Amino acid sequence: MREAVARIEQAVRGGEPILIYGDYDVDGTTATVLLKTAIERIAPPDRPAQVTYHVPHRIREGYGMQTNVLGLAATSGIRLVISVDTGIRAFAAAEEAKALGLDLIVTDHHLPDDVAGIPEALAVINPSQPGCPYPNKSLCGAAVAFKLSHALLSAHASTQPDPAAAHTRLRTVLLPSFLKLVAIATIADSVPLEGENRAIAWLGLRELRNPVQPGLRALMHVAKLPLDRAPTATEVGFRLAPRINAAGRMDIAGDVVELFLTRDPIRAQTLAEKLDQLNQDRRATEAEALAAIEQELAALRDAFGQFAAECIILDHPDWHRGVLGILASRVVERTNRPALILTHQDGSAHGSGRSIAGFHLLDALTAVHEPAGAPTLFTKFGGHAHAVGLTLASDRLDLFRRRMRGHAALHLTPTVLTPTISCDAEIPFAAITLDLHAWMERLEPFGNSAPEPVFLTRDLTLASPIRFIKERHVCLCLTDGSSASLEALGWSRTTDWPERCSSLSLTQGSRIDVLYRLRVNVYLQRRQLQLELVDLRLAKSDL
Known part of the structure; x- marks a missing residue:
């Protein structure tokens, strides 16, 4: 880290052009935005930093650093290249950079080659490299870029006329702002949400309430995420992340970087709508191949x-x-x-x-x-x-x-x-309440290594005929024999619910044991509990 910070500071002081070499997914594009923003912030107002970026095209270039891109960079006068979310196995690129007289800083989180080790570079910042003492080995690529950004901004704050005030602003204003994108990348890249990653996700999600940056605001709008509360990790993972990833999957991921850097609300709205359309195109392409x-x-x-x-x-x-x-x-x-x-x-x-x-x-x-x-x-x-x-x-x-x-x-x-389904607790039907759901919300964020709780309730009765939705999903009305009933929905992503219900010969009056997650449906400002089915089986009395 020390060598990387010193070389970037040298480049900024000398007005050297810097190239950030990114990647085309959520992790790589947000990492590019974070590091570019940080480098520009440490430059003097009268001499802006010359920072450009290259986000590869998935089909034309593929994954990883390409030697021809480095050649073009050297020809254009660039002497410092910084990779984000890539580079830990870029041995040919590192050799090419050295031959071209380029200084290379690698920031990555992927696993290095056990035999070949790490590429020869000015600095390699990766907690997974051999000998690195950093305790969190599961940072995403954007989080590693954030660490470098934090180090740059911290070093810069120490040089200001009032270092204490500068560090306070860094801690209370700049870093929380950066954490919005780091949280999105952490959730989208499915790294374990434990330890520092959990803190990043929790803090970043909190900052996503009513964002100011036009691009992020426009993207949340087209993803139909409310701006008056912090989104959940599930909402980020299934509504924001697919739209960001769609650019790299179907077109040019550089649009994502521009979206998160622009200060023009009209341009931001145009780019956000483009990502939304690309996500629709991606879903259609995926459905055709999946058939x-x-x-x-x-x-x-x-x-x-x-x-x-x-x-x-x-x-x-x-x-x-x-x-x-x-x-x-x-x-x-x-x-x-x-x-x-x-x-x-x-x-x-x-x-x-x-x-x-x-x-x-x-x-x-x-x-x-x-x-x-x-x-x-x-x-x-x-x-x-x-x-x-x-x-x-x-x-x-x-x-x-x-x-x-x-x-x-x-x-x-x-x-x-052998597939297994973990159940966190068995509870009676009467315990399924809005108050319990409120406690579940306090346990968020949920994700990899921090799964959402799954509950078991036994011997429930189908209170009405089974209803199928679009011939793929299922809706059950469940009761324990009392006057109360709850709706349970099964989404056919991993389970063919119509086939499952048929194989169990389920009809109105059947008695079943149910594994589920708690959900709340808001309709006309009224909150109503729902169950999201994980699995079901016939109750012992119906076997």
Whole structure:
């Protein structure tokens, strides 16, 4: 950190142009905004910092730092390049930077290569690198960029005529403002919401109430998030994050950086509406590909409707590279198997993968890349335990499948493949109250490693006929035999509720045990409790 701060300060004092090399997802774009803003804030008013940024195009460039971009940067006079949310495995880029006379600062959170180590750079800021004493190893990329931003702003505050006042303003005004974007990235990148990450999310969500920056305000408006209260982590994860990610998936992620930097409300509204439309396009593209994937998954089931104990690898040349990661997540949800989804372009297969608990996907790719001196497999790959990206020659895809099948045979044990649902408490029907929901709200934010509580209530009765919504979702009216009843909704993201209800022969009067999360529906300013179904089964008395 010390070397990085000193080099950036030197560049700002000398008027050197600086390039921030970002990434195209929520984490990378927000990290770019944070660091650019911080560097510009430490420059003297009469000599603004010369900070530009490069956010790669997902399809034309792919993931990671590209040597040709560094070449263009050097030609334009840039001598300092700072990566955010990328670079920890950019060995070729680091060598190219050195050859071009560029100083490279790497800020990243992804896991380094166990064998090759870390790239040669002026400074590498990554809590996951060997020997780093920083206690939180699970910061997202934007949080690592925030740490560098904090160090820059803190050093700058110490040089002001009234350092104490400058540090007070930093602590009470600037850092809380920065934490809005760090919280969005922390939630969107699904890092564990514990320890420092939890503090970042909690503080940042609080600051998102009634934001002032035009871009963030416009984006929350098109996402239909109220501006009179702080959003929840769920709202950020399912309403804000997809719209930010849509730019990198379907078009140019640089629009996100511009959105969060602009001070023009009209331009902000235009960009926010563009992201909203891109998200609609993404959903349509995803749905089309998912229909084809559903057919392939049906063919993979055995006579008992089960999947083999292996990593599911599917590919198709027409699938859009921008939605591969989402499709992999959908396959994992439907199969409880790790999944890799690939598409083809110019003789190369590009893919994204998602995994299940107990199966480290990056370790799996590392193991099959070059086993026991065999030929290497990937052109490039990276990620972490639960999510990866990769590129390999299309004609090596069958070899990839064979190697992954062998690796999975050793590691996808019955214990790993047995899905489990954790229940936090069993409560009686009478305990399901608005007061209990208020206590649940005090436990927020919920997310990775901080899951929302799941409750069990036994022996409830279906008080009315089952109602299906759009032939995919289900609505149940439940009672314990008293005059009170509650609505329970099941959304068919991971469970085929119509099929499930049919398999249990549920009808009005059936008695069931229910696993659920608490929800509140607000209609005409009236708050009404609902249950969101997690699972259900016949009560013992109905077996």
